[in-house]
Amino acid sequence: MKKEIMEDLSETFFGATDEERLGIEHKEIMLSKEQIKKNIKYYEDAMRNAAKEMRFEDAAKFRDHLRHYKDLEILEDRPL
Numbered sequence: 656m657k658k659e660i661m662e663d664l665s666e667t668f669f670g671a672t673d674e675e676r677l678g679i680e681h682k683e684i685m686l687s688k689e690q691i692k693k694n695i696k697y698y699e700d701a702m703r704n705a706a707k708e709m710r711f712e713d714a715a716k717f718r719d720h721l722r723h724y725k726d727l728e729i730l731e732d733r734p735l
Contacts, residue, residue, distance in 0.1 A: 688731050695725060695728065
């Protein structure tokens, strides 16, 4: 019961269950630098457009995705 509630809350606040997010994150690790940069550009544009249209909840979601890809970009660029 407790796990179901936590999954419901997770889905409500983050739009996906833990399992779905982990699957997505695992796939994203395999992205090339070029694809990460394309995703950053996409989410920057989407965030700005949503804000212009006063869709602030959508803009915040796009911002969160943008931060994720920027973090991936930083990880890609760091020396081993």
